[in-house]
Amino acid sequence: MKTFEELGVAAPILKAIQEMGYESPMPVQEEVIPFLLGEDNDVIALAQTGTGKTAAFGLPILQKIDVTRYQPQALILCPTRELCLQIADDLNDYSKYIDNLKVLPVYGGSSIESQIKTLKRGVHVVVATPGRLLDLMNRKTVDLGTIKNVIMDEADEMLNMGFTDSINAILAEVPPARNMLLFSATMPQGIASIMKKYMKNPKEIVIGNKNEGNKNIKDIYYMVRAQDKYLALKRIADYYPNIYGIVFCRTRKETQEIADKLIQDGYNADSLHGELSQAQRDYVMQKFRVKNIQLLVATDVAARGLDVDDLTHVINYGLPDEVESYTHRRGRTGRAGKTGISISICHVKEKGKIRLIENIIKKKFEKGVMPSGHDICEKQLFNLVDQIEKVKVDEEEIATLMPQIYRKLEWLDKEDIIKRVVSLEFNRMIDYYKDADEIQEVDERSARSERTERGERRSHTAEEGFSRFFLNFGKTDGLYPNQLIELVNKCVPGKVRIGKIDLRDSFSFFEVEEGESQRVMDNMNGFEIDGKRISVEPAQGKGEGSRSSRGGFGRGGGNSRGGGNGGSRGGYKGGGGYKGKREGGFSGSTSDRRNSEKPWRRDTSDRNARKKRY
Numbered sequence: 001m002k003t004f005e006e007l008g009v010a011a012p013i014l015k016a017i018q019e020m021g022y023e024s025p026m027p028v029q030e031e032v033i034p035f036l037l038g039e040d041n042d043v044i045a046l047a048q049t050g051t052g053k054t055a056a057f058g059l060p061i062l063q064k065i066d067v068t069r070y071q072p073q074a075l076i077l078c079p080t081r082e083l084c085l086q087i088a089d090d091l092n093d094y095s096k097y098i099d100n101l102k103v104l105p106v107y108g109g110s111s112i113e114s115q116i117k118t119l120k121r122g123v124h125v126v127v128a129t130p131g132r133l134l135d136l137m138n139r140k141t142v143d144l145g146t147i148k149n150v151i152m153d154e155a156d157e158m159l160n161m162g163f164t165d166s167i168n169a170i171l172a173e174v175p176p177a178r179n180m181l182l183f184s185a186t187m188p189q190g191i192a193s194i195m196k197k198y199m200k201n202p203k204e205i206v207i208g209n210k211n212e213g214n215k216n217i218k219d220i221y222y223m224v225r226a227q228d229k230y231l232a233l234k235r236i237a238d239y240y241p242n243i244y245g246i247v248f249c250r251t252r253k254e255t256q257e258i259a260d261k262l263i264q265d266g267y268n269a270d271s272l273h274g275e276l277s278q279a280q281r282d283y284v285m286q287k288f289r290v291k292n293i294q295l296l297v298a299t300d301v302a303a304r305g306l307d308v309d310d311l312t313h314v315i316n317y318g319l320p321d322e323v324e325s326y327t328h329r330r331g332r333t334g335r336a337g338k339t340g341i342s343i344s345i346c347h348v349k350e351k352g353k354i355r356l357i358e359n360i361i362k363k364k365f366e367k368g369v370m371p372s373g374h375d376i377c378e379k380q381l382f383n384l385v386d387q388i389e390k391v392k393v394d395e396e397e398i399a400t401l402m403p404q405i406y407r408k409l410e411w412l413d414k415e416d417i418i419k420r421v422v423s424l425e426f427n428r429m430i431d432y433y434k435d436a437d438e439i440q441e442v443d444e445r446s447a448r449s450e451r452t453e454r455g456e457r458r459s460h461t462a463e464e465g466f467s468r469f470f471l472n473f474g475k476t477d478g479l480y481p482n483q484l485i486e487l488v489n490k491c492v493p494g495k496v497r498i499g500k501i502d503l504r505d506s507f508s509f510f511e512v513e514e515g516e517s518q519r520v521m522d523n524m525n526g527f528e529i530d531g532k533r534i535s536v537e538p539a540q541g542k543g544e545g546s547r548s549s550r551g552g553f554g555r556g557g558g559n560s561r562g563g564g565n566g567g568s569r570g571g572y573k574g575g576g577g578y579k580g581k582r583e584g585g586f587s588g589s590t591s592d593r594r595n596s597e598k599p600w601r602r603d604t605s606d607r608n609a610r611k612k613r614y
């Protein structure tokens with residue numbers, strides 16, 4: 001292996017990177033640095049994030065800058081504001097000992113005027129997101145005629161984000177006699193056309209095999225039923241007490257929902273997605289960077305460019321729609337030579353996607369075995385013991401209290417004290433997990449039988465995105481599915497999407513979209529039909545609540561995670577639900593109605609006729 005010096009890196013840069021702790025070049029640097037230090041050398045490099053690519057292109061381009069000429073000489077294009085700032089920061093660090101070298105990040109969402117002012121004063125390196133750069137070009141405030149090196153970082157991401165036209169417009173303004181370097185984690189068709197159009201005999205550098213994932217990342221999947229996904233997520237988080245990771249969700253809505261649930265259940269989590277303002281996103285990212293947050297629930301787009309090197313885990317809460325995105329997700333862990341775990345919590349329907357991803361990363365997933373309650377308790381317990389060993393004792397502050405404490409505990413021997421200290425935490429965990437149902441992992445066969453069973457016995461759980469309700473009218477009241485739909489629509493103003501309907505003799509269940517739950521209850525409860533008041537309430541069998549009333553540790557108390565209230569315990573809140581109502585509510589009234597017509601046609605047709613009794 002060569003040293004940075006042997007690769008040709010000059011003294012001022014060497015000094016800076018040594019201070020940053022770069023002892024020897026990473027493979028991509030060994031390949032790219034000497035080549036880029038030469039003239040007219042185009043490179044296309046297939047490398048994941050975290051492989052050291054910023055220094056690979058950053059060191060040679062900085063070295064080639066003529067600081068006496070205040071003109072843009074290097075242009076770096078990247079997909080996101082975060083990555084833009086990160087690259088600019090890195091370049092500033094590398095050029096710490098090169099006097100007067102100016103790097104300017106230009107990106108959307110910040111004042112264009114101040115970027116224009118800096119450009120007027122003169123800069124050497126422009127790091128830009130394509131949209132904002134094009135805007136500056138259109139305002140004639142930046143001239144790319146003096147550019148000698150163009151770098152496209154995360155080129156596949158830029159294409160995914162729809163920047164192809166902007167990139168073409170930008171590259172058309174750069175003089176043809178320039179070096180061009182393109183970094184990409186994957187090699188979609190669009191990259192090949194850019195290569196053909198703008199690059200001259202590019203040297204192809206592949207770090208690892210083409211499209212192959214990092215070897216130091218373990219890919220594990222858990223196949224669970226849709227309604228168990230969140231429980232599985234919590235088990236995984238509980239099983240790795242020191243987890244520091246990103247939970248990827250597919251939509252903004254799902255991201256917010258999962259983050260809210262985790263926070264409510266006492267986990268140290270927060271959300272990152274496009275509906276947050278830039279300031280909110282910056283705030284969350286900063287909290288995550290400094291590890292004030294352990295689990296960041298994010299969409300793919302929002303997490304792009306997040307520069308965190310020491311993630312222990314990436315969790316895919318379902319696989320991404322675009323299988324290529326998996327490469328980017330998993331690339332957030334196992335960076336800079338560290339190991340990482342990419343966990344996918346998937347549904348049996350996603351099995352095909354796993355095979356596709358395996359083809360892309362050229363690696364097999366491991367099938368994970370969901371940790372049992374016992375495994376989790378053991379893991380958490382030893383983590384606690386570990387913390388007891390490592391805790392820093394403030395000798396001075398505690399000294400005055402110790403005699404009293406010794407006196408109080410002197411009747412206990414050492415073993416007893418240890419058992420008691422540990423039990424403070426252990427009892428709580430055991431309480432959560434001892435009666436919890438184990439999460440059923442599914443394979444295709446069990447999924448099929450689950451589906452059959454669902455058809456025969458009817459599920460007690462709501463479909464994803466829906467809430468299940470109990471209604472105190474059933475078949476013996478003459479209720480049919482279409483009448484139930486009519487009833488809901490008559491009672492509730494506006495349109496309500498109704499999901500599964502499950503009619504029983506004297507009562508029924510129906511589902512409505514989750515967001516509509518409150519409105520449906522508010523509007524239906526209070527109607528009377530032939531003197532019988534409608535009662536609609538959440539069915540207990542909804543989601544996880546019916547299976548396991550203990551989802552995870554409600555963090556807080558003595559737990560290291562902080563956050564959370566000691567009392568919140570997973571999704572299930574209370575055990576009332578329909579059961580209690582059914583026992584108390586139906587027996588008399590339905591029998592009287594057996595022979596009656598379908599009364600809702602009469603009474604609910606006129607909203608004014610409803611009697612609100614409470």
Ligand code: AMP
Pocket residue numbers: 021022023024025026029048049050051052053054055309335336
């Ligand atoms: P990048 O792929 O450029 O985002 O780099 C990933 C991480 O590796 C960053 O934290 C870099 O600071 C770090 N890094 C890059 N090159 C080296 C090196 N030669 N030695 C140690 N760390 C490095």
